[in-house]
Amino acid sequence: MHGKFVWYELMTTDMKAAEAFYKDIVGWSARDAGMPGMNYTLxxxxxxxxxGLMTMPEGALDMQIPPAWLGYIAVDDVDESAAKLAAEGGxxxxxxxxxxNIGRFAIVTDPHGAAFALFRGDGxxxxxxxxxAAGNIGWHELMAGDxxxxxxxxxxxxxxxxxxxxDMGEMGVYQIFAHNGQPIGGMMTRPREVPNPFWLYYFNVEAIDAAIDRAQSGGAKLLMGPMEVPGGAWIAQFIDPQGALFALVAPKR
Structure with missing residues (x-):
């Protein structure tokens, strides 16, 4: 499991609106997690x-931290990995x-500031x-500092x-990376117009055009797409109605 993306979490300003939006776009179902003292939707x-879906931590917007998706990456030992990350410049x-009853986690950033979480589950x-598979996260993309x-x-x-x-020409090299031999994402040096490094997550849908229509009807802003990528899949990138970046990938238009 070490090095595998195992969970994704949206921190947003309006949980109910975000729940309705993503249920419509991706086809997810939703229920309350039943966590004492915390409003968390699965x-x-x-x-x-x-x-998971939760309200942004108090003070985050004051610190100019926008709503965002966060990826959780499994590790064998959270404390050991956090120490190693810090030693490597994170x-x-x-x-x-x-x-x-869930596991252990830490919230971290890489040396250039892209955020993610370390996680080890119980049991x-x-x-x-x-x-x-429809509704899963099919691709993980890092706009890297370098x-x-x-x-x-x-x-x-x-x-x-x-x-x-x-080789993407003027945009530089797009490097696909693998976990246990399975390609799971890509990374590239961020374009100059992108102010900060970040991770972007691609949610699997059945057909990209219909999903774009649903997203735009729900108030999302289309940033890019539909675009065909090597292998024949189609992608699109958005900002959701609360301001979080996300992307969709589908096997057909």
Whole structure:
């Protein structure tokens, strides 16, 4: 499991509106997690829990932190990985702590400031979904501060390996990376017009055009797409109605 994306979490300003939006766009179902003293919604694709939804922490907007999706990456030991991350130039923003009966986590950023979480669950992990199954997250993309140093950082931390590299001309190289031999995402040096490094998550839908229509009807802003990518899939990128970046991927128009 070490180095595998295992959970995704949206921190937003309006939980009910975000729940209705993503249920419509991705087809997820939703239910309250029943966590004492905390309002947390679980989003599921069929029987598989995929993501969580929560209100942004108090003071986040004052610090100019926008609503955002956060990816959780499994590690063998959260404390050990957090220490290694810090030694490699990353920053631990929320020290390792336990979620009762769930697992242990830490909120961190890479050396250039892209945020993610380290996580180790209690007990046996649930059965995995097929990567490209409807409602799952099919792709993980890093707009890195610098591709070479970012790849070295993540490779040391998670054991990710290089897969194909695509020359994007003036935009630079798009490096696909793999976990246990399975390509799971790509990274590239962020374009100059992108102010900060960030992770972007692609949610699987059945057909991209219909999903774009649903997203725009629901108040999302289309940033890019529909665009065909190598392998024949179609993608689109958006800002949701509350301001969080997300993307969609589908096998057909």
């Amino acid at each position: 989003l599921s694709a069929g029987d598989h829990q995929v993501a 920053t631990v923003h929320r020290a390792p702590e336990d979620i009762p 046996e992990p649930p059965p995995a979904m097929e990567q490209m 591709l070479d140093t970012a790849f070295s950082f993540y490779s040391k931390l998670f054991g990710w390996t290089k897969d194909q590299a695509m």
